[in-house]
Amino acid sequence: MNYYSTRDTEKKTPFSSSHAIIKGLAPDGGLFMPERIPSVTKEDILNLCNKTYAERAASILSKYLEDFTYEELLEDCQKAYSFEKFGPDPAKTVKIREGLYTLELWHGPTAAFKDMALQIMPRLLCRALAKEKETMHPLILVATSGDTGKAALEGYRDLDGISIMVFYPVDGVSRVQKLQMATQEGGNVNVCAIRGNFDDAQTGVKNIFADPAFSLLLKKRNVFLSSANSINWGRLAPQIVYYISAYCDLLNQKALSFGDPMDITVPTGNFGNIFAAYLAKRMGVPIGRLVCASNLNHVLTDFIRTGVYDRNRAFHTTMSPSMDILISSNLERLLYLIAGSERTCGYMQQLKAKGRYQVEPDILARIQAEFTACYATEEDTSRVIHDFFEKEGYLSDTHTAVALHAACEFLQKKTQAPCMLVASTASPYKFAADVYHSLFPDEEKPESLSALSLLSGRTNTEITYPLRNLDKKPIRFKSDIDCSDMEDEIARFTERFS
Numbered sequence: 001m002n003y004y005s006t007r008d009t010e011k012k013t014p015f016s017s018s019h020a021i022i023k024g025l026a027p028d029g030g031l032f033m034p035e036r037i038p039s040v041t042k043e044d045i046l047n048l049c050n051k052t053y054a055e056r057a058a059s060i061l062s063k064y065l066e067d068f069t070y071e072e073l074l075e076d077c078q079k080a081y082s083f084e085k086f087g088p089d090p091a092k093t094v095k096i097r098e099g100l101y102t103l104e105l106w107h108g109p110t111a112a113f114k115d116m117a118l119q120i121m122p123r124l125l126c127r128a129l130a131k132e133k134e135t136m137h138p139l140i141l142v143a144t145s146g147d148t149g150k151a152a153l154e155g156y157r158d159l160d161g162i163s164i165m166v167f168y169p170v171d172g173v174s175r176v177q178k179l180q181m182a183t184q185e186g187g188n189v190n191v192c193a194i195r196g197n198f199d200d201a202q203t204g205v206k207n208i209f210a211d212p213a214f215s216l217l218l219k220k221r222n223v224f225l226s227s228a229n230s231i232n233w234g235r236l237a238p239q240i241v242y243y244i245s246a247y248c249d250l251l252n253q254k255a256l257s258f259g260d261p262m263d264i265t266v267p268t269g270n271f272g273n274i275f276a277a278y279l280a281k282r283m284g285v286p287i288g289r290l291v292c293a294s295n296l297n298h299v300l301t302d303f304i305r306t307g308v309y310d311r312n313r314a315f316h317t318t319m320s321p322s323m324d325i326l327i328s329s330n331l332e333r334l335l336y337l338i339a340g341s342e343r344t345c346g347y348m349q350q351l352k353a354k355g356r357y358q359v360e361p362d363i364l365a366r367i368q369a370e371f372t373a374c375y376a377t378e379e380d381t382s383r384v385i386h387d388f389f390e391k392e393g394y395l396s397d398t399h400t401a402v403a404l405h406a407a408c409e410f411l412q413k414k415t416q417a418p419c420m421l422v423a424s425t426a427s428p429y430k431f432a433a434d435v436y437h438s439l440f441p442d443e444e445k446p447e448s449l450s451a452l453s454l455l456s457g458r459t460n461t462e463i464t465y466p467l468r469n470l471d472k473k474p475i476r477f478k479s480d481i482d483c484s485d486m487e488d489e490i491a492r493f494t495e496r497f498s
């Protein structure tokens, strides 16, 4: 199956799936999309019901990644979604009450849903490089404000022939995040704090990618730079799997009979996770409505309600930071499927030039036929965390709470009791201070590290495994440098590759 750029209006330039994974972004600035959406039949789904998560993943990925064999994919999926990394159930459905379920996607090595993609994608990349006979050594460069960097480090650690280096702003991450990165294990990783904020770190990395002299120096060492970008198809495809897997699990649990629609609510930032749910629906899984949940940065809520996408607005720093986004890159993939390449190019040009575009009424109608949108204020989020713990005994993180808020709003308007699946994207312990403060608003908000044991003590729940004993692990990475020294740091790290 070929891949095309969302901006390739004449479908002139086909790419293989390996190529799409290696390149990440198409040469014309568009995103890679498969030429058609493969289907899953009723028989396929019933077959998957008796399979492990790794087998389900290999089977679904093989429909999209045709230059990989099923056996190769199965080997990678078994390593990626092993018991050691994810425990017994990588994508666990939890019943909250009749008709309302969460899909917990945070049982991986960094306790957040990005692990679902970042554990498998680096393995796919290694295979893709071998298939394309690439002999140079890739160095993955990441600037992070916290969580993605840690998930990428865990995904790439100890893979053969590939290295990763992460830069984070020294004062821009929490103490827990800092500890998580400074104690990172693995022989092929490097972590470095930047004196500056997140923008400084990100600009530094962008400048390095654009510096031809530096890339020549690396080339002499047989090294080339690559990114772990969230728009890579190799990160998106694995996210389709857990929605199909959840449908199987709900069938197995007799919560659904085949054909009953499952509605899905997703806490959304870059539109990757919810787009994967949409693809699962287009593949033929009985999925009903897709509820797009946002926080105060509700550019998507406005878009889905009005057809106007407008990033010209105040940016809010919220307690669901992974959704603090004003440009949702993966939305381009939806626009491409619904409006086609030509119109998508136009929207993206306007977005670049004016930060705004408006889709035509027929396009809006087609989007609204699938998606509902809703946003939560900070007060809504705190109240949901508090009330779900009090009334349902369910402890949710801040991002999941945004989605639970949207799901409840949506369910109120419906007469029938459907099956609503809410994507739960992080462990409550990942955002323990805000969760604690939502539960006990009269107490002083705790510091991020002490919040872990406080939350555990007061809720009688266990600290999620990867976040335990963080302060007892040995610190491996201590350096803290000026932005102007980033290239030197990379040069030092790559010295031993040549």
Ligand SMILES: *Cc1c(COP(=O)(O)O)cnc(C)c1O
Pocket: 112, 113, 114, 147, 267, 268, 269, 270, 271, 272, 273, 274, 322, 323, 399, 425, 426
């Ligand atoms: C990244 C992230 C999201 C947003 O997912 P998108 O695919 O960017 O929409 C939501 N919650 C958490 C915890 C995240 O890390």
